[in-house]
Amino acid sequence: MHMRLPVLTPIVTRLQRWSVLDDQDREAILSLPHVVRDLAVHEHIVREGDRPQYSCLLLSGYAYRHKVAGNGGRQIFSIHMRGDLVDLQNSLLKTADHNVQALTKVEAAFIPVEAIKTLAFERPSVGLGLWYETLVDASIFREWTLNVGRRNARTRTAHLLCELALRLDWEGLGSRDGYELPMTQEELGDALALTPVHVNRTLKALGEEGFISRTRRSVTIADWEKLARVGDFDTRYLHIKDALPVPA
Amino acid sequence: MHMRLPVLTPIVTRLQRWSVLDDQDREAILSLPHVVRDLAVHEHIVREGDRPQYSCLLLSGYAYRHKVAGNGGRQIFSIHMRGDLVDLQNSLLKTADHNVQALTKVEAAFIPVEAIKTLAFERPSVGLGLWYETLVDASIFREWTLNVGRRNARTRTAHLLCELALRLDWEGLGSRDGYELPMTQEELGDALALTPVHVNRTLKALGEEGFISRTRRSVTIADWEKLARVGDFDTRYLHIKDALPVPA
DNA sequence: CGACGATTTGAAATCAGTCAAGAGCAGTGG
DNA sequence: CCACTGCTCTTGACTGATTTCAAATCGTCG
Numbered sequence: 001m002h003m004r005l006p007v008l009t010p011i012v013t014r015l016q017r018w019s020v021l022d023d024q025d026r027e028a029i030l031s032l033p034h035v036v037r038d039l040a041v042h043e044h045i046v047r048e049g050d051r052p053q054y055s056c057l058l059l060s061g062y063a064y065r066h067k068v069a070g071n072g073g074r075q076i077f078s079i080h081m082r083g084d085l086v087d088l089q090n091s092l093l094k095t096a097d098h099n100v101q102a103l104t105k106v107e108a109a110f111i112p113v114e115a116i117k118t119l120a121f122e123r124p125s126v127g128l129g130l131w132y133e134t135l136v137d138a139s140i141f142r143e144w145t146l147n148v149g150r151r152n153a154r155t156r157t158a159h160l161l162c163e164l165a166l167r168l169d170w171e172g173l174g175s176r177d178g179y180e181l182p183m184t185q186e187e188l189g190d191a192l193a194l195t196p197v198h199v200n201r202t203l204k205a206l207g208e209e210g211f212i213s214r215t216r217r218s219v220t221i222a223d224w225e226k227l228a229r230v231g232d233f234d235t236r237y238l239h240i241k242d243a244l245p246v247p248a
Numbered sequence: 249m250h251m252r253l254p255v256l257t258p259i260v261t262r263l264q265r266w267s268v269l270d271d272q273d274r275e276a277i278l279s280l281p282h283v284v285r286d287l288a289v290h291e292h293i294v295r296e297g298d299r300p301q302y303s304c305l306l307l308s309g310y311a312y313r314h315k316v317a318g319n320g321g322r323q324i325f326s327i328h329m330r331g332d333l334v335d336l337q338n339s340l341l342k343t344a345d346h347n348v349q350a351l352t353k354v355e356a357a358f359i360p361v362e363a364i365k366t367l368a369f370e371r372p373s374v375g376l377g378l379w380y381e382t383l384v385d386a387s388i389f390r391e392w393t394l395n396v397g398r399r400n401a402r403t404r405t406a407h408l409l410c411e412l413a414l415r416l417d418w419e420g421l422g423s424r425d426g427y428e429l430p431m432t433q434e435e436l437g438d439a440l441a442l443t444p445v446h447v448n449r450t451l452k453a454l455g456e457e458g459f460i461s462r463t464r465r466s467v468t469i470a471d472w473e474k475l476a477r478v479g480d481f482d483t484r485y486l487h488i489k490d491a492l493p494v495p496a
Numbered sequence: 497c498g499a500c501g502a503t504t505t506g507a508a509a510t511c512a513g514t515c516a517a518g519a520g521c522a523g524t525g526g
Numbered sequence: 527c528c529a530c531t532g533c534t535c536t537t538g539a540c541t542g543a544t545t546t547c548a549a550a551t552c553g554t555c556g
Contacts, residue, residue, distance in 0.1 A: 049484070067390065070480035073398035077390050089386055092379065094490040097387045117376070124369035131340065131379055138337060138386035139345045141393060142315065142325050148397040149441030150321035153512070184534065193397030195513055200536060216521080216535085232318035236297070242342040401544075432502065443545055448504060464502085464553075 006030045007109055010083040011057060015129030017243040025125050032119065034109045045087060045100040045108070052091040054110040058084050061106035062182055065089075066190065067098045075148075076191040078140050079103065079164065079183075083171055088134050092117070104182045136239050143237040148193040151232060156192050157202045158231030161212065163238070165221055170240060178220035206230075254278045255357050258331040259305060263377030265491040273373050280367065282357045293335060293348040293356070300339040302358040306332050309354035310430055313337075314438065315346045323396075324439035326388050327351070327412065327431075331419055336382050340365070352430045384487050391485040396441040399480060404440050405450045406479030409460065411486070413469055418488060426468035454478075 008030050015021060015029070036059065039045065045063060046052050063086050066076040077098065080086045090096035091113045120127035143163075147156050164181065168174030185203070186196040194202070206212050211227050213220045221227050235241070256278050263269060263277070284307065287293065293311060294300050311334050314324040325346065328334045338344035339361045368375035391411075395404050412429065416422030433451070434444040442450070454460050459475050461468045469475050483489070 065390070067394050069394055069398040071399070071403075075394040075397045077393055089383060093383055093387070093487055095484065095487065097485045097487065098390055121369065121372035121375060127369060127375070128365070131382070134379070134386065135337060135341055135382060138382065138389060139341070141386060141389040142313070142346055145325055145389060145393045145396060146315050146317055146323040148393060149323045150317040150319070155319075185536095186534080196535085197514080197537090198512055200534095201512095204536085236343065237345045239341055239343065239345065433504095434502080444503085445505090445546080446544055448502095449544095452504085 007036060007059065008032060008034060008057065008111075010059070011085065013246075014083050014085070014133065015126060016247055017129075018132035019125045019129045020244065021125050021129070025123050028119055028123055029126060032111050032115050034111045036107065036109050039102040039106040039108060041102060041105055043102045043106070045102065045106075046090050046096045048096055048099050050090070050096040051094060052087060052096055053113060054087075055085060055091045055113050055116055056087040056100070057109040057111065058082050058086050059107040059109055061108075062103035063100055063106060063108075064103050064187075064191075065098050065100050074190045075193060076187065077144060078137065079191070081168065081171055081173060085130070085133055088116075088130065089137060092134075103187070139237045139239065144191075153192070153194055153198055153202045154205065155230065155232050156194070157188075157199065158206060158211065158227050159233050160188070160192060160231075161206075161219060161221065162224070162228050162231045162233040165219075165224060166235060166238065166240070170238075176221060176224040178218065180217060181214075181219045182217055255284060255307065256280060256282060256305065256359075258307070259333065261494075262331050262333070262381065263374060264495055265377075266380035267373045267377045268492065269373050269377070273371050276367055276371055277374060280359050280363050282359045284355065284357050287350040287354040287356060289350060289353055291350045291354070293350065293354075294338050294344045296344055296347050298338070298344040299342060300335060300344055301361060302335075303333060303339045303361050303364055304335045304348070305357040305359065306330050306334050307355040307357055309356075310351040311348055311354055311356075312351050312435075312439075313346050313348050322438045323441060324435065325392060326385065327439070329416065329419055329421055333378070333381055336364075336378065337385060340382075351435070387485045387487065392439075401440070401442055401446055401450045402453065403478065403480050404442070405436075405447065406454060406459065406475050407481050408436070408440060408479075409454075409467060409469065410472070410476050410479045410481040413467075413472060414483060414486065414488070418486075424469060424472040426466065428465060429462075429467045430465055 011029050012026050045056050058080055060082055063080045064076050065078050066074050068074050087100055120130050147159050151159060165176045165179060168179045169176050185199045189196045189199045192199065207214065210222055211230055212222065259277050260274050293304050306328055308330055311328045312324050313326050314322050316322050335348055368378050395407050399407065413424045413427060416427045417424050433447045437444045437447045440447065455462065458470055459478055460470065
């Protein structure tokens with residue numbers, strides 16, 4: 001049996017992007033009550049209309065937020081990965097207004113919302129970090145609205161591939177040059193507000209133009225900067241440059 | 249000279265939707281440092297890339313958030329009215345990731361962000377209320393993504409008209425039966441991700457079908473419930489039912 | 497009255513959607 | 527080990543909602 005980092009360590013790492021934590025802050029985060037659970041593909045983390053009692057930290061795997069319109073169309077708002085506090089948006093408000101679901105098999109820590117709220121106001125550095133996390137989420141939602149509303153299929157698709165590349169890179173889970181993309185073309189369609197058929201054609205075109213190559217569930221990006229130009233991608237909305245340097 | 253409510257009263261009213269404030273909380277909010285300023289139509293409140301020092305409370309008039317894509321297309325993310333803290337999203341983060349602009353002539357109170365942050369953590373009830381405000385904003389962004397991504401022009405337009413009716417009603421600035429809509433069809437188009445031409449045709453159709461009637465800058469809604477059905481409108485995302493009753 | 501921006505309308509073009517069918521791939525069970 | 531099954535991916539032909547282009551009308555304000 002070897003040494004193992006406390007389960008909630010990713011929260012510390014994450015919040016240190018936005019505020020300076022002292023030992024007590026870190027200690028308080030790591031000792032938050034929590035339960036670790038495995039979720040199957042497509043399992044719901046929260047359902048629209050729920051009154052969530054827990055917030056959820058992704059320890060491995062991917063999840064996504066989405067909502068379904070009256071005509072049956074589904075819109076995905078964001079993709080989440082290890083280290084994301086995937087349910088602050090819903091759990092802090094009383095009633096969940098959207099669904100969060102596992103995209104792949106997921107390992108997640110569930111933390112009582114009340115404990116998080118209490119901690120947020122007992123320890124302002126922690127609270128500020130959590131608030132920032134929700135604000136950066138909101139920035140991503142805005143960019144997706146722009147993407148879906150004002151960019152054509154090619155640009156839109158390239159934009160999504162760039163965002164994932166960058167976030168996975170930032171999180172230390174992949175690189176800008178390529179990554180495992182555990183989404184079907186139907187799911188990509190729901191994120192891009194395109195039909196799966198058109199996603200297929202668009203990916204094919206991006207491939208033929210030499211911007212990407214792909215296998216069933218992974219993407220290779222030939223030249224990130226070039227793809228970013230195709231995708232009208234500006235990193236600002238991710239607030240990477242606003243983040244603090246990683247502490248030693 | 250008659251008695252006048254303190255300028256920042258709308259903040260108190262607003263935050264009391266989400267948390268119980270005591271006299272000290274209210275006192276602290278009302279005595280936040282601030283400057284009141286008039287803004288002309290189209291004047292910027294924040295520009296993308298700015299490092300905002302102030303947050304902005306709308307005292308009268310309308311404002312909107314938007315971003316411009318590389319192809320010149322503009323996407324509006326939300327419309328704001330009296331009582332909205334229109335710039336928490338940008339000012340709490342270091343760098344603004346979108347623009348906020350006056351839609352009409354506006355009277356606004358500018359409050360130093362630092363004062364707000366300090367207050368938020370000195371007085372948890374205030375902090376929680378502010379956090380909720382940003383979370384409800386985020387919920388509105390998500391709904392707009394769904395609207396733009398997954399609904400057709402007719403439904404989408406009806407949805408926007410319903411949202412504005414309901415929020416104006418909630419704010420005590422209008423009613424569900426109709427209101428002043430100070431947006432040009434071009435601006436509506438930027439909110440709906442439609443061309444102004446198509447907005448025109450869509451409004452015309454909604455009128456001919458008897459759901460709305462309109463003059464140049466106002467809408468009358470024949471039957472809000474019916475329009476809500478056309479617009480696939482579910483109030484949940486506004487979290488109205490999660491709000492506390494208005495204190496006596 | 498004149499001018500400018502906003503609205504309205506028509507006709508043509510286009511991007512993305514729909515429908516449909518075949519091929520590929522992965523997991524299951526005999 | 528292979529056949530079966532079900533899902534995902536791919537491609538083609540056709541359709542349609544929205545855009546584009548263009549011109550006329552309306553309203554407001556100096």
